[in-house]
Amino acid sequence: NILFLRGFTILFLSCIAIRLNLCLSSIPSSLKSLPLGGHLSFDELSLRSAAKDFGNRYQYHPMAVLHPESVSDIAATIKHIWLRGPSSHLTVAARGHGHSLQGQAQAHGGVVINMESLKVPEMQVHVGSSPPYVDVSGGELWINILHETLRYGLAPRSWTDYLHLTVGGTLSNAGVSGQAFKYGPQISNVQQLEIVTGTGELVNCSKEHNGELFHSVLGGLGQFGIITRARIILEPAPTMVKWIRVLYSDFTAFTTDQERLISSEQTFDYIEGFVIINRTGLLNNWRSSFNPQYPVQASHFKSDGRTLFCLEMAKYFNVEEIDAANQEVEEHLSRLSYIPSTLFSTEVTYVDFLDRVHVSEVKLRSKGLWDIPHPWLNLLIPKSQIHNFAEVVFGNILTETSNGPVLIYPVNKSKWDNRTSVVIPEEDIFYLVAFLTSAVPSSNGTDGLEYILSQNKRILEFCQRSQLGVKQYLPHYTTQQEWRAHFGPHWETFLQRKSVYDPLAILAPGQRIFQKAI
């Protein structure tokens, strides 16, 4: 009897294994039979590169990579997976430029869509409309949009600091830079979207038409649909930029000036800032394509080991308006309380200004320092808590070195649309504080991954313990409980939207918010 039972169990288990194998192996072949204009890759090289991102810490291999030629390739693939129902384990992740930090654009055993292959619609600039706009593919890089729109003397109004990112990738988060105080993040500068939902439906949407989907997708972490086309608002582009940096040793003077500047209509076109902690080495300076021309006095300024705060501003102008621009800049600067000998100023072309981080990328790549782990931490901090935060974090936690730039600048909440999915603090002004750290591979010291991660943890624990009302930007959590806490009162809406637009939780599994029901 025992022998019979054992034999039966082995047979039973073998059957299950065979069924499972058949099921798994039939998935690629059923995908292969899809009539696509583009193609699917199953080779090791493609799978490996779809399992990499800028963070360089998480690597989940997909089962296939889709290189779509058209929107219908994307719709057909998702529809196919949707129709197989919950019994298939397949998920789908759009991959923009793969500059996520913790595997957000990866799909373990699923299908990764290489959005940069999607070349439709061809970029089309509409000059005559008010405001002018450009229609672009969701896989388009912002740097390409800049070059194309400049041919018409136009450019988008709101940027990220780095332009080698895709439209779909930044709109899934928010897209924040020094223009956000004035125009809001990139998600506030989009008029229309074309989306393929988690059921494979192709839907056009805007604030007025299918508004719920439109707002869900913006800042939606890829959870509700694939952005295949976006209509982006443009403005007349300048040709030149006055780029200015001034230093403060007093944090209150620094934030008072930043907040005054972002609260006025008559101000700079770009306002950011960063913290200078014991700064040495190329990694710490990787964003500094800034090359001050004068005064010489400022470049000899010594920090004497103090933590300093740098206010960074830019004024756009056209060559023929240089005198007026200079005068305006003088007026704005005269109202600030920076250390008088620390005025660094330069003039660059508009393109060089916007593409400034790429210069550092080229430098770092040549030294093998770009493709290393990036344990970044990005926080949104209410204005009322920024002093408390700075005192503890810059005074106690990050004292020796920062292993990379630490950005800090305020934005106006009124420029953010609270119907979108992005989660922000409750106050009218909040700060973006970005710890853009690089970890030296196999170092066990303060520039190593483990040390930096433990520092990030200390920062997060302090924020939580002190109930600062901080929200993570480019959020990363591993449990649904943490996600619930992140969304707070918006969780129910997020859940409801998910149940409508991606009921099987097929999309963007790398965010680890939902698990596909099997």
Ligand code: FAD
């Ligand atoms: P990916 O990493 O490929 O994707 C990000 C997420 O969006 C994934 O979940 C993915 O599935 C989803 N997704 C991608 N494309 C689509 C699509 N078409 N439709 C739906 N979902 C999609 N952010 C700022 O706000 N401001 C900055 O100044 C800034 N600077 C940065 C500088 C550098 C050097 C780097 C590496 C990142 C920076 N970021 C900044 C963060 C950046 O905006 C995000 O990491 C963004 O997601 C990267 O875009 P990507 O095209 O590489 O997206």
